Amino acid sequence: MLVQKYKDMLGGKSVIRELSEFATARGKEIGYENVFDYSLGNPSVAVPKEFNDAIIKALQTMSGQAVHGYSPSLGITSVREKVAASLEKRFGIPYRAEHIFMTSAAASALAHAFRLVTQPGDEILTFAPFFPEYHPYVDLTGATLKVVPPNFVDFQINFDKTAEMMTEKVMAVMINTPNNPTGVVYSEDTLKKLADLMTEKSKQYGHPIYLITDEPYREIVFGGKQAPCVSKYYDNTIMCYSFSKSLSVPGERIGYLAVNPKAEGAEFMVPMCGQISRGIGHNCPSSVIQLAMAEVLDLTSDLSVYETNMNLIYNELVDLGIEVVKPDGTFYIFPKAPEADAKAFSKKALAYDLVLVPADTFGAPGYFRMAYCIDTEKVERSLPALRKFIKETY
Amino acid sequence: MLVQKYKDMLGGKSVIRELSEFATARGKEIGYENVFDYSLGNPSVAVPKEFNDAIIKALQTMSGQAVHGYSPSLGITSVREKVAASLEKRFGIPYRAEHIFMTSAAASALAHAFRLVTQPGDEILTFAPFFPEYHPYVDLTGATLKVVPPNFVDFQINFDKTAEMMTEKVMAVMINTPNNPTGVVYSEDTLKKLADLMTEKSKQYGHPIYLITDEPYREIVFGGKQAPCVSKYYDNTIMCYSFSKSLSVPGERIGYLAVNPKAEGAEFMVPMCGQISRGIGHNCPSSVIQLAMAEVLDLTSDLSVYETNMNLIYNELVDLGIEVVKPDGTFYIFPKAPEADAKAFSKKALAYDLVLVPADTFGAPGYFRMAYCIDTEKVERSLPALRKFIKETY
Numbered sequence: 001m002l003v004q005k006y007k008d009m010l011g012g013k014s015v016i017r018e019l020s021e022f023a024t025a026r027g028k029e030i031g032y033e034n035v036f037d038y039s040l041g042n043p044s045v046a047v048p049k050e051f052n053d054a055i056i057k058a059l060q061t062m063s064g065q066a067v068h069g070y071s072p073s074l075g076i077t078s079v080r081e082k083v084a085a086s087l088e089k090r091f092g093i094p095y096r097a098e099h100i101f102m103t104s105a106a107a108s109a110l111a112h113a114f115r116l117v118t119q120p121g122d123e124i125l126t127f128a129p130f131f132p133e134y135h136p137y138v139d140l141t142g143a144t145l146k147v148v149p150p151n152f153v154d155f156q157i158n159f160d161k162t163a164e165m166m167t168e169k170v171m172a173v174m175i176n177t178p179n180n181p182t183g184v185v186y187s188e189d190t191l192k193k194l195a196d197l198m199t200e201k202s203k204q205y206g207h208p209i210y211l212i213t214d215e216p217y218r219e220i221v222f223g224g225k226q227a228p229c230v231s232k233y234y235d236n237t238i239m240c241y242s243f244s245k246s247l248s249v250p251g252e253r254i255g256y257l258a259v260n261p262k263a264e265g266a267e268f269m270v271p272m273c274g275q276i277s278r279g280i281g282h283n284c285p286s287s288v289i290q291l292a293m294a295e296v297l298d299l300t301s302d303l304s305v306y307e308t309n310m311n312l313i314y315n316e317l318v319d320l321g322i323e324v325v326k327p328d329g330t331f332y333i334f335p336k337a338p339e340a341d342a343k344a345f346s347k348k349a350l351a352y353d354l355v356l357v358p359a360d361t362f363g364a365p366g367y368f369r370m371a372y373c374i375d376t377e378k379v380e381r382s383l384p385a386l387r388k389f390i391k392e393t394y
Numbered sequence: 395m396l397v398q399k400y401k402d403m404l405g406g407k408s409v410i411r412e413l414s415e416f417a418t419a420r421g422k423e424i425g426y427e428n429v430f431d432y433s434l435g436n437p438s439v440a441v442p443k444e445f446n447d448a449i450i451k452a453l454q455t456m457s458g459q460a461v462h463g464y465s466p467s468l469g470i471t472s473v474r475e476k477v478a479a480s481l482e483k484r485f486g487i488p489y490r491a492e493h494i495f496m497t498s499a500a501a502s503a504l505a506h507a508f509r510l511v512t513q514p515g516d517e518i519l520t521f522a523p524f525f526p527e528y529h530p531y532v533d534l535t536g537a538t539l540k541v542v543p544p545n546f547v548d549f550q551i552n553f554d555k556t557a558e559m560m561t562e563k564v565m566a567v568m569i570n571t572p573n574n575p576t577g578v579v580y581s582e583d584t585l586k587k588l589a590d591l592m593t594e595k596s597k598q599y600g601h602p603i604y605l606i607t608d609e610p611y612r613e614i615v616f617g618g619k620q621a622p623c624v625s626k627y628y629d630n631t632i633m634c635y636s637f638s639k640s641l642s643v644p645g646e647r648i649g650y651l652a653v654n655p656k657a658e659g660a661e662f663m664v665p666m667c668g669q670i671s672r673g674i675g676h677n678c679p680s681s682v683i684q685l686a687m688a689e690v691l692d693l694t695s696d697l698s699v700y701e702t703n704m705n706l707i708y709n710e711l712v713d714l715g716i717e718v719v720k721p722d723g724t725f726y727i728f729p730k731a732p733e734a735d736a737k738a739f740s741k742k743a744l745a746y747d748l749v750l751v752p753a754d755t756f757g758a759p760g761y762f763r764m765a766y767c768i769d770t771e772k773v774e775r776s777l778p779a780l781r782k783f784i785k786e787t788y
Binding site: 001002003006007009010042043044046047052055056059060064065067068069070071103104105107108109110111112115116117118119133136137139140141171207208248249250251252253254264265268269271272275276278279280281282283284285286287288289 | 395396397400401403404436437438440441446449450453454458459461462463464465497498499501502503504505506509510511512513527530531533534535565601602642643644645646647648658659662663665666669670672673674675676677678679680681682683
């Protein structure tokens with residue numbers, strides 16, 4: 001018989017998907033360029049030419065077996081070595097190939113990380129507002145995702161609630177910094193406090209609590225800054241990275257899991273990922289994509305457009321009197337809706353062809369998310385519509 | 395804490411992996427061209443030029459977002475349409491895009507198929523000899539793989555045992571035809587008998603028993619024949635396909651799951667796969683690989699070398715008095731070892747630089763597997779070594 005739990009999931013359409021479908025349909029009526037679609041986190045900037053060139057070069061110069069043959073189950077060794085070397089150079093942590101596991105982007109890295117350190121019945125703690133896909137990602141493993149309520153002041157961590165919720169059942173804590181949906185980067189102070197609390201609770205419960213850090217937006221930080229490297233603050237850290245946003249290649253499904261060399265059991269964790277793969281049908285990212293990515297490890301797309309867009313929107317929102325924390329990075333901004341019901345707010349915005357995502361499913365009712373990974377020209381054209389909407393409605 | 399069940403799996407090295415490592419090490423001593431390595435099922439023939447050309451064309455002519463952007467979670471729609479049309483044309487079954495789910499090759503298709511129709515505690519029946527990875531693939535889902543003993547006469551199905559083992563707990567039957575490791579193709583007669591038995595048992599138990607058919611070797615059939623299309627014989631069939639062997643691209647991780655349009659619940663199954671993906675971190679194959687594959691759907695590599703190799707080896711084995719069923723396809727042959735202990739036999743063969751895989755883990759002790767996806771010239775050079783080994787030892 002078909003398994004009921006998956007059948008039951010079919011009814012629920014995500015609010016983002018619904019809005020995105022509205023945007024597409026409305027685009028057919030008035031031209032998509034006239035729909036101010038802030039619904040989807042789909043990178044808009046160009047893929048670095050070097051990435052495509054590296055694919056073509058591999059196809060033209062390597063043997064078919066070398067470029068299209070089986071990758072070892074942990075990833076192509078030379079690729080893992082290059083990733084480790086790049087991380088060491090960048091963050092000063094002595095990663096080696098044996099700490100790197102190549103994955104089909106962050107979703108797959110997370111799928112392995114959860115299974116490394118939790119069993120059915122265990123809990124994983126995360127922090128609102130959060131990426132709503134975390135729920136099926138975790139809950140379908142048999143573990144349970146517990147969500148700490150937001151710190152609305154600056155969208156750093158609500159530590160009082162965290163201390164309360166970090167019970168003995170919690171085997172892992174998951175953070176996402178730079179954060180979707182707030183755009184906030186967790187500060188050094190936040191990471192230190194979190195590390196202290198996790199160290200204390202690990203001791204108290206007699207088992208390590210691992211920190212799973214989901215970092216697809218690591219390279220998108222504003223003001224010429226860098227996001228603090230999470231692994232530096234806590235040894236038992238499992239980093240989950242994706243090149244989807246930094247190279248604008250979300251369809252290529254390429255990323256990695258990096259185990260802190262000082263983590264408890266570090267020597268077992270990557271080989272264990274290879275075993276986990278057998279149960280979930282994972283078998284590495286595409287070989288040619290691995291090889292090409294390894295050639296452009298230290299490159300990114302031109303990500304500056306996201307900062308330009310953020311400043312335009314942020315200034316307009318502030319000018320309109322909308323409450324908003326200024327993003328440190330990503331391509332998201334997370335303002336407070338001018339009415340308590342963000343769903344109603346979002347619905348009214350559609351009349352102005354503004355597609356804004358209400359944040360109830362992100363764990364922050366009353367807020368909304370704008371994904372500004374769109375052309376700056378369109379952002380500029382959207383601002384009068386936003387102004388008109390707010391002025392006429394509130 | 396690290397999850398013990400995955401840690402416990404680390405000890406066990408597969409016999410194939412061990413032998414392959416021996417071959418590599420020995421290759422460093424005497425030159426790999428002098429090691430007659432029949433251990434690995436890694437396609438040796440050239441990738442069709444059209445596949446590489448299609449990748450390059452997509453990179454050079456499409457926008458970055460079109461070629462590297464997010465694929466919908468069920469696969470790129472135009473690609474699913476093309477796969478469905480190709481299957482309909484080929485097999486006369488009215489597949490549509492809604493029956494096709496793009497996967498990271500067969501391992502991933504199987505991972506979804508198992509979760510579609512089984513829950514922890516359920517059983518999946520398969521037939522020895524069988525691909526040993528089926529055990530972790532199934533057992534790590536929480537279901538249990540039950541293996542019907544071989545029919546040693548012709549490596550078709552042992553129906554007496556099958557009828558006995560198809561209990562109420564069996565929710566799915568999995569077959570692999572053309573078969574790894576025997577090279578045998580299940581005949582029309584076998585498929586009809588299996589369908590009859592499954593129909594009868596489904597009625598008796600009041601629930602459908604689904605047929606999961608793992609078909610990566612579908613295009614490698616000898617004597618100008620075609621493998622019977624399994625789905626034609628049983629409506630409740632879930633086909634799992636991979637392009638790894640037909641296009642010689644196992645590293646690109648591309649395949650699909652195709653639900654028979656007449657299957658019970660066919661309309662739900664592909665969308666359910668999309669839900670299953672969320673729990674196992676799957677997110678479609680690489681976009682550019684999907685796009686390129688769709689351009690060469692009706693092509694294969696030049697697979698004739700496998701038949702040439704098979705005939706050379708088969709004739710030599712028969713001449714040496716070794717008991718062997720002639721393969722109908724694949725790039726495997728599965729002879730009976732001339733002593734009861736195939737492991738001991740395989741060990742002795744290493745002295746002749748012959749790397750042969752004992753079949754205990756395939757569920758057929760006393761047999762061994764040769765994967766002849768190697769150059770014909772090497773096959774020819776290996777035959778005197780095989781002859782010498784057998785003559786001197788038995």
